[in-house]
Amino acid sequence: MDDETAPQKGTVTQRAIERIKAMIAEGRLEPGQRLPTERDLAAQLGISRSSMREAIRALTVLGVLEARHGSGIYVTRLEAGDLLETFGVVADLSRGPRLVELLEIRRILESTATALAAARISGDELAEVEKHLAAMNATEDPEEIIAHDLAFHRVIAVAAGNETMAAILEGLSSRTFRARVWRGYQEEGAFARTRREHAAIHRALAAHDPEAARAAAAAHVGEVEQWLWAQLGPQDMPGARGAVAT
Amino acid sequence: MDDETAPQKGTVTQRAIERIKAMIAEGRLEPGQRLPTERDLAAQLGISRSSMREAIRALTVLGVLEARHGSGIYVTRLEAGDLLETFGVVADLSRGPRLVELLEIRRILESTATALAAARISGDELAEVEKHLAAMNATEDPEEIIAHDLAFHRVIAVAAGNETMAAILEGLSSRTFRARVWRGYQEEGAFARTRREHAAIHRALAAHDPEAARAAAAAHVGEVEQWLWAQLGPQDMPGARGAVAT
DNA sequence: GCCACCTGAGTGGTCCGACCACTACGAGTA
DNA sequence: TACTCGTAGTGGTCGGACCACTCAGGTGGC
Known part of the structure; x- marks a missing residue:
């Protein structure tokens, strides 16, 4: 019922989190791979950088993403220890x-x-x-x-x-x-x-x-x-x- | 020992997350209790609202906090299901x-x-x-x-x-x-x-x-x-x- | 007197633009 | 060739503005 396909459900940030999670689950983002920059990601999903940063932060504490200052954002190895x-x-x-x-x-x-x-x-x-x-x-x-x-x-x-x-x-x-x-x-x-x-x-x-x-x-x-x-x-x-x- | 207690260790947001987590662990924040507003919390810890929001978002996805639009931020019941x-x-x-x-x-x-x-x-x-x-x-x-x-x-x-x-x-x-x-x-x-x-x-x-x-x-x-x-x-x-x- | 309605202050949600701190890479030099 | 050092580009932080929503309290009608 509350599943995707609908125009918008929860908050913008929440949607961004789901989108990135889905990209990983579907294999479009591989473990260890580097993501586009925060600015690019925000533009891709049509949201502000602030909201995108919150989404990234959320996935960071979950052990899914890893942000390296000055370098970029990466998908973790997604191994048990990370998650x-x-x-x-x-x-x-x-x-x-x-x-x-x-x-x-x-x-x-x-x-x-x-x-x-x-x-x-x-x-x-x-x-x-x-x-x-x-x-x-x-x-x-x-x-x-x-x-x-x-x-x-x-x-x-x-x-x-x-x-x-x-x-x-x-x-x-x-x-x-x-x-x-x-x-x-x-x-x-x-x-x-x-x-x-x-x-x-x-x-x-x-x-x-x-x-x-x-x-x-x-x-x-x-x-x-x-x-x-x-x-x-x-x-x-x-x-x-x-x-x-x- | 592993940290200098006084100055600063990781990012500002990370510190804010730890601070709030510590407040809960020490019992200064009870389950179900309402927190100060984002603006007040940011002022208390001497950080910007943006950084505080990221910290709150992180604790939200962890099931520790719950944000209710227009109402406030609350500590969850902290029961197994939430966390x-x-x-x-x-x-x-x-x-x-x-x-x-x-x-x-x-x-x-x-x-x-x-x-x-x-x-x-x-x-x-x-x-x-x-x-x-x-x-x-x-x-x-x-x-x-x-x-x-x-x-x-x-x-x-x-x-x-x-x-x-x-x-x-x-x-x-x-x-x-x-x-x-x-x-x-x-x-x-x-x-x-x-x-x-x-x-x-x-x-x-x-x-x-x-x-x-x-x-x-x-x-x-x-x-x-x-x-x-x-x-x-x-x-x-x-x-x-x-x-x-x- | 009671209840439904409306209003407004207060709160989280979103966006913007600027600047800082750090990394990585390559041009320039010895 | 090897090293240094600048610099473009990245995430990190900040402040302010505005929007969307909640809720208590007042307002009006009944």
Whole structure:
């Protein structure tokens, strides 16, 4: 009903966004290709440069386009990582019960990804997993631990052979998200438990045992999930006023 | 550390986006709340209205803000559905091997969601599932079938009790995505098979049998997955690692 | 008294033109 | 040949003007 073909539907900018998206979807614009200048594009669609800039900005934050100052506007590679960067925004802006939901999704995907990785992981990838595991255990700096923890799981997700899933999991473990949740979690002396869980995951990967890997990963994320749930059960999180029973 | 806190990092617009996002993350802007006018906001951050408009447009497409012509700018409810609308863009712009990856993710999430739903689904929800199932079988109009198919799975996802997962699954089954893939799939006379699979899912839900529900849902999505894989098999077989039966 | 209508201030939407900051390429030079 | 440096062209920012729409408050009729 609200589909194209009609003279005009929403705002001019919105139409411009759809037009460019359509051009990419139809293959008239290839990944990496350079677009005409803002001025030319605006003229082509018969709109002002301001409106065209808003459309470009919108597609930029969506990871579809990339603007290089002084050079031009380009279509991104359109790979999973480019497009799913916005997933981090969801994680950053979620609070309360939705955080638990996000962790539940991560548990489901991460456990499956780890199981797949156990079956497919190569020697090189396994070595990289071990590298991050060792680095994680060799320092006490929270920042460094989080960084290697992230990389640890990323290697596994990639080894699972699904780039899109790896990108989603990366968004679900974004720096700020992890920092927010883990700050409290780790303060309760969860370091030792985390190390044990990571070791269990590594063991299952090395043994190429998918079921053990699935269980270990599920337990790993599940621990955080349970803790977070308990956190906002009795009292809501600090900063937010009052538990909202929507 | 990674930024100089004081002077400036990226573009003016980018900074404005971060500022507003931060205001929301810190709770200084509540869901549903109205923001100052574009002109005031621009003045507050010391930037031009044009740049502020680009920032607002960016946050609008991300589902964080909502602009109502003549009324004002408001923070959305910030619920999963609002923020994950952009997920549909990923599905719409993905082609070739990435489509299979997306279907694999949908298979994983959908099977788990269906299993959860089997355990939790209420009588009312089950009735709604049956309603869409009947409507789906009562027509030959592809558009209508797709609509009820979508609603069928949506009810199940909601019954699983994870709104975020339901929103993601909705994005993975967006109208255009489904239309693109299913056009070819259904042309091969998959109607009968689809009906049988839907019936199996419903049966498992009615019996409150999670394992049967998981299997039925996985098979349902897996069928499309296999078909799609075969479609682009002969043409391009990129550097994916060996096929592993899951 | 009540309700429909109208008006106007205020808001987002669009356009324009100017200038700045940066990149890329090629002419000029050593 | 290799390097430097200018410059045309690009995205980034700004300010102002006007249009399209919403909504509250007043106005008029009933």
